[in-house]
Amino acid sequence: MKNTFRQIFKGYFNFSKQDRSAVVALSVIIFLFLAGNIIVGKIELNPSSDFSAIIKAFEEWEKQTESENESRTLFHFNPNTITEEALDSFNMPAFIKRNMLSYRSAGGKFNKTEDVRRIYGMNDSIFSLIESYIRIPAAAIANNSEDEPGLKVAAKPTFQVFDPNTANKDELLNTGFNQFQASNLIKYRESGGSFSQPEDLLIIYGIDSVFYNSIKSFINVAELPEEVKVDKTVSIPIRIELNSADSLDLLQLNGIGPVYASRILKYRSLLGGFYGKHQLLEVYGFPEETYHAINENLTIDSLRVEKLRINFAGYAELIRHPYFEKRNVEAILNFRQNNGPFSSHEQLLTEGLIDTASFALIRPYITCR
Structure with missing residues (x-):
């Protein structure tokens, strides 16, 4: 029995010369790894360079950049004369500012507000934000018109009192209207509309309460002539402010029943309020013909929009x-x-x-x- 056990033990642990060499080599490798791990752990790496000054300078640069971004704002400017320093404080992407200055350096001039749209990198969204802040004086346009016969010279900005029933497009632009607002007001008059009080301007598409409040001190609605006075026997169309209206208010509008009134209120809640009357067309199933039928009965108070x-x-x-x-x-x-x-x-x-x-x-x- 003892001999049998000894034979089994000897046979199990009997290695050939190649096996013994492999075991020795593996043992040496394990030893080297263990020794290397201990040695590397005790080595202190002293960097040859001190990056603390660079890190500090980078942090200061970030703070300065944030401060500069916060200081940027929107203000009225003339793209033909604004200095690089003033333009730097204008809230607009830096690459568009550079392109604007490069365009001027190459001899380019801006004859009208829409010319700024041609700057490389300018898109519709950015232009719509800055359009109302662009001011090109009539004198600059007059000088440019010498080289361009037939160029229409805009009236000199006066910001004086105006009558929305008689003011032409140039007078409206000089009072602060943008091209879109001025065109809509004139189209409204050409279709037979008129203004009996300053608040009537809010029915014009593109004129919100913020813009109205900025110009209302300049509005002077003269008494209408007898031939265009409102007939007192005819009921004055109702006006509904979309951001404060309830379902009962909406039901007063032609073509608006309980279903559409409910959908309008639900969509208004999801949006946080309407900033334009055209958003009614985004209401599920809302007919375009109904929108055009009630458009003049609607006003928008954009100050009620939830941000x-x-x-x-x-x-x-x-x-x-x-x-x-x-x-x-x-x-x-x-x-x-x-x-x-x-x-x-x-x-x-x-x-x-x-x-x-x-x-x-x-x-x-x-x-x-």
Whole structure:
């Protein structure tokens, strides 16, 4: 029995010369790894360079950049004469500012507001934000017109009292109207409309309460001649303010029944309020002919629009808004987590978090505060 056990033990632990060499080599390798781990752990790596000054300078640069972004704002400017220093404080993407200065250096001039749209990199969204701040004096246009026969010279800005029933397009532009607003007002008059009180301007598409409040001190509605006075026997059309109206108010409008009234209120809740009457066409199933029939009965108080705080809003709050898609929300939250809070609305566009069309829709509903 003992011999049997010994034979088994000897046979199990009997190694050939090659096996013994392999065991020795493996033991040496394990020993070297263990020794190397101990030695490396005790080595102190002293960097040859001190990066603390560089890190400190970078942090100061970030603080300065944030401060500069916060100081930028929108203000009236002449694109033909604004200095580089003044333009630097204007809230617009830096590459467009550089392109504007390069265009001027090459001899380019801006004869009218729409010419700024030609600057490389300028898109519809950015132009719509700055259009009302562009001021090109009539004197500059007159000088340019010497080289361009037939160029219409705009009236010199006076910002004087005007009558919306008689003012021409140039007078409206000089009072602060943009091209879109002035054209809509004139079209309204040409279709037979008139203004009996200053508040009537709110029925013009493109004129909201913010713009109206900025110009109402210049509005002087003269008494209408007898031939165009409103017939006192004819009922004055009702006006409904969309952001404060309830279902009973909406039911007074032609073509609006309980179903559409309910849909309008639900969509208004999802949006946070309407900033334009045209948004009614986004209501599910809302007929275009109904919209045109009630358009003149509607006004918009954009001050009632509820803003989304993109630096604090969570996923559920953002995705609830009709203008935000899932990929936009995820991109915004990821950017905020990796880069900190947004300093301006335009970062959504310049960082590629949202496309131009979506940005134009969502901008009235967001704030960085």
